[in-house]
Amino acid sequence: MDEWIDYYDSTHTIYVSKLHRDLHFKLIARDIISYIDRPDAVVLDYACGEALSSTMVADAAGTLILAEAAPGVRGRLIARFAPDTRIKVRSLQEVRNMPEKSVDLAVMNSVSQYMTRDELDQALAVIRRLLKPSGRLVLGDVLRPQVGMFRDVIALLRFAGMHGFFRDALVGLASTALSDYRNLRKNLGLQRYGEAEMIAKLERGGLIGTRVRTNIGHNPWRMTFVAVHAPNTR
Numbered sequence: 725m726d727e728w729i730d731y732y733d734s735t736h737t738i739y740v741s742k743l744h745r746d747l748h749f750k751l752i753a754r755d756i757i758s759y760i761d762r763p764d765a766v767v768l769d770y771a772c773g774e775a776l777s778s779t780m781v782a783d784a785a786g787t788l789i790l791a792e793a794a795p796g797v798r799g800r801l802i803a804r805f806a807p808d809t810r811i812k813v814r815s816l817q818e819v820r821n822m823p824e825k826s827v828d829l830a831v832m833n834s835v836s837q838y839m840t841r842d843e844l845d846q847a848l849a850v851i852r853r854l855l856k857p858s859g860r861l862v863l864g865d866v867l868r869p870q871v872g873m874f875r876d877v878i879a880l881l882r883f884a885g886m887h888g889f890f891r892d893a894l895v896g897l898a899s900t901a902l903s904d905y906r907n908l909r910k911n912l913g914l915q916r917y918g919e920a921e922m923i924a925k926l927e928r929g930g931l932i933g934t935r936v937r938t939n940i941g942h943n944p945w946r947m948t949f950v951a952v953h954a955p956n957t958r
């Protein structure tokens with residue numbers, strides 16, 4: 725995962741325009757909010773990225789913990805949200821040291837594809853320890869084995885067409901084809917999971933997972949799972 729951390733810590737071009745970036749984070753925030761079921765909830769966004777719309781999430785929760793591995797991104801998060809005492813920024817190491825059973829909702833969105841399978845197991849173990857007995861994990865934007873880059877392109881173009889940045893999306897896709905992202909994706913690959921495979925992986929980690937109907941974000945060909953503590957492991 726280190727190479728991907730370095731990429732997202734750089735000045736990358738994963739978003740085709742400012743509008744694309746802003747709409748992306750607003751949509752993610754809206755979808756996360758749909759899983760918050762109490763106004764005093766402690767929410768953990770694990771490997772959150774820039775998380776530009778975190779204030780929206782904080783408005784629906786009691787405390788929002790933004791956990792990020794990339795030091796440059798983490799520094800920007802601290803600067804951006806310093807005035808908001810509801811939002812805490814932590815490194816992944818600091819998250820590992822958080823108190824047991826202290827989180828109501830953990831979200832790991834669009835992260836599993838960048839982790840090795842062992843790294844994902846380790847992250848799930850950390851999250852399981854942090855979840856309260858009634859807590860939930862939302863594991864979103866999981867790539868499926870049978871769905872490749874073509875579907876990602878179609879999903880982006882549909883999203884762009886709905887929100888008025890279709891031309892920027894075409895230009896951005898051309899740029900991405902020549903970018904470090906394309907090279908990293910080709911050289912490192914992305915982890916993909918079938919539905920049954922991910923549910924089994926969660927179960928081995930002491931969690932009971934279910935795929936939900938709607939994925940977090942704009943790509944309907946990716947999957948989202950909700951997981952809770954397995955019986956007798958709380």
